[in-house]
Amino acid sequence: MGTEGDDFRVIAGRYRLEARIGRGGMGVVWRATDQLLGRRVAVKELALEASLSAEEARQQRDRTLREARAVAQLRHPHIIVVHDVVEDGVADDERPYIVMELIDGGSLADRIAARGPVDAAEAARIGIDLLSALRTAHEAGVLHRDIKPANVLVESGTDRVVLTDFGIAQVAGATTLTETGSFVGSPEYTAPERMSGARTGPASDLWSLGALLCAVLSGESPFRRDSLGGILHAVVAAEIRPPAQAEPLLPVVRGLLERDPDRRLGAAEAERMLRAFRETGRTPGPAVPYTPTQRDVPHRTPPLSPPPPPSPAPAGHSTRGVLVAALLVAAMAGAGVSAAALLMHGGDGDGGGTPTSSAPGPTTSASVSPTPTVTVTRGAATSPAAANSHTAPSGYRLARDPAGFSLAVPEGFTRDPQGERVFYMSPWDTFRLGIKAADPQTGGPLAVMSRSAANGASTNPGYHDGRVTRTTHDGKPAALWEFTWNGFSASEGPRHTYDLCWEEDGRMYDVWVSAPVGKVAEAREYFDVAVDTFAPT
Template sequence: MMVRMGTEGDSVRVIAGRYRLEKRLGRGGMGVVWRATDQLLGRQVAVKEIAQDDSLSEEEARQHRDRTLREARAVAQLRHPHIIVVHDVVEQDERPYIVMELIDGGSLADRISTHGPVDAAEAARIGVALLGALRTAHAAGVLHRDIKPANVLLETASDEADADRVVLTDFGIAQVAGATTLTENGAFVGSPEYTAPERMSGVRTGPASDLWSLGALLCTVLSGESPFRRDSLGGILHAVVFDEIRPPEEARPLLPVVRGLLERDPERRLGAAEAERMLRAFLKTGRTPKAAAGGAAHPTPGYTPTQKGVPLRELAPPPQPSTPSPTPPVTAVPPPRRSTRGVLVAALLVAAMAGAGVSAAALLMRGDDKEASPPVSSAPLTSTSAGTTSPSSPTPTPTPTPKPSKTANTPTAPSGYRVAHDPDGFALAVPEDFTRVPQGERIFYMSPGETFRLGIKMSDPAAGGPLAVMKSAAAKGADTNPGYHDGKVTDTTHYGHPAALWEFTWNGFSTAEGPRHTYDLCWDEGGRMYDVWVSAPVGKVREAKEYFDVALDTFVLEQKQ
């Protein structure tokens, strides 16, 4: 059902005369998710508001809406306890809204960030649930294409003795058999660390590609990070397609399943039914059996397993890590080219594998997380700073994320944000209710009551670069941040520029203010040093991380006023 009615008040909006949007729960690659009330049935629901991009042509906007409807159709036809339920799709002002069941609980990514990796039994339980969901989706001709921890929700059990319900969500880039694909130009939408090599090499994909992603996800939940995490998009692509695959030590109990799912040849990759059988056996006996003969997934149409430059791997069923065979040398992957599409930004990576015989691989990466990692905090009173990680809060990955080019005229603000054109010569998107508060060389944008503090500082480069500056600031952290603890500085890059990330927790400036968490990124670019940070109460790290990500994704230089 598609409706075009809506009302909007000072603090709430009612969509289609029925769904009252009440609280923003998070932001993903395609828009904002709200907690809402279905006033007709008197129940709580989740409503996904699809972001608009005014820079799109009429045809591109139509494709964007088509993709949204495809997501709704893909999920609405599926019935499984571990797949999100779609109740309705409505439209207002040519913007689609997807109405879904409301899950009382966070994402798997949140759980890993907050509580760390899980044990093998819990990983197996999660794997069994997701395999059941994927088998149902695949049987209906639906590919998810973006399996990752942020797209798995954990619904809190009503009885403490019961396990949380595992729910697969965000079919935002799902592909339905028979539907027109939106990536026929060779670009892929998804999360590189969880993307199968056959998708990286520009080949048509099938159910086996989702199973590869599940294998990477199992490694992440067991160890805390994907085995393909690297400090650049080109590095991730190279790791997925060429590097030795080294499952983490924590995956040892489930190694036959993990190695089977991370088989580069989709024809030999472990199938969903066999993987589920093996995980159930582990849950019952504590041992993972070998894969049965004929347990591989169905071949992927259009994929040539002997394609030069995409090394094949023998399965290693024993539950002991084995030394992977060396991979053939390859040429370095060129750095990614970036392009802009508002805050739903994407990076187009064209990797020409010279001498490898692989067709140019294009990867269109969504900037989402979205939906789903940790905090940043108020501006430290030291000079430029960068990231640190606190064990008490989720830790964002200090890897490059696509963003608008510095030559773009103006960034695009997502729903709930506005573009702030600062007189000091930069622009970025900030929440609508944030106000500008200059403090000397630092510019703050603060929420009402200064609960959230977003800071920006521009200065001349310093000796040793961002890393030296951040380490110096961290060494003096207790001098300017009362109760400073759990500080960490990480050497990283920011869109190819030298950068450092500083993250820490502190007690706030007063007892009334309470403990806070800060996330701070500093980088060198064009002969200047830039510092952007966010500070927030430790209980509001998810919102703070969202504000931080949006600020960095939309930061551009302008003519100083």
């Protein structure tokens, strides 16, 4: 039973809790002293849900203690050492506590926040240590299920990487709290099979590690969005675009962020590839070559494959939109998220790289033609004329544009044609989504984007940090142009633009999104969805 001594609480007659050093969804972590052995320790006080009955609370305590004892059997230099598991309290209010080694140092998330992202060599070192730790845990039948920078400690003075917080770990053969109906974890780092409620295994932890590598290299998860709905869509359906900083480790990142867990890169192979990078400066490909299952449209680097498609749809109907919708519904069910929760969430000089005409400003009206009728379908494409029709994600509408294409645009965006370019503008023109269709040009998309980038300073005031990347779109040659510029006025401020150009059915298409530099995450989502759902009509 807990007692008070020297103004500190003592639990189990032995561990003196002295100061809180962390708090999370699963409980509070204390700096403490083991008075029997005279050593400093960390003690995690696990929270019990107030809504549980006495029997349910007892079952939760039993599961927590059983799993904590299993983790305590793990012995690895990069897994937190569990010294003891105790219960303390009065009658039905007994709480479980996990006594662990005290690591002098903050989390990987703290390090990134204070010092910024790490370089590829350091990311590889972190990845090697965590992969080795996961191999040990998985061989013992323990899944972590919440791998993220906040759950990785970095010891001061030694830089030892330590995987901690097995609070929602799953032990082989045990039923866990999260299997009773509620989702526990961090969506930005959660594998798509967990989002969809499918049975998960070691591969789910490896997906999370792939997202973590992107985060330590760039400062954020590649699935970060401004809403839960956006995160779910990014994880289960949108094309995955690793950050540019991940390019040195791209074969590993691509392999870990494979949506099909059966094809995902294994821990031993990923560790081998990272060790090779540390030794040679080059990352080899996997022993079994990676073969994407779907089109490649990278964020600066090649994307990763989406989930395998469902069984073929009848001729003349696209399965892509149905797949996206089905995965989102499954994800909402697996995460305990309602549809209502999801709903809560540049040729204007921005892009439109084809250099055959000047770039009008967002308020240019001289070339604006009368606005024709636009067919809008909310949530699904119901027009019978669309072999390539797509389903719009939650928060978007499918616009069948009279200029000869369809795509999903965010709710609230309005159409604004400007000569040969069509824009969909957010209120106050904060976000500008542009589309242009033209005849193919000499050299193809890469040459077009390269010429546009060369002229970037003349069309985009304060143009800088421009980069053109060769890629593909639906298996067709494409080029991605990304850059930052100063906007059209001081009041508008700096902006960032994503611009993809490709050829399809004898036409050249250009889709871009520009936004204030402080809103690039939201702009990237709009860009991803626009490119993903675009189809000529």
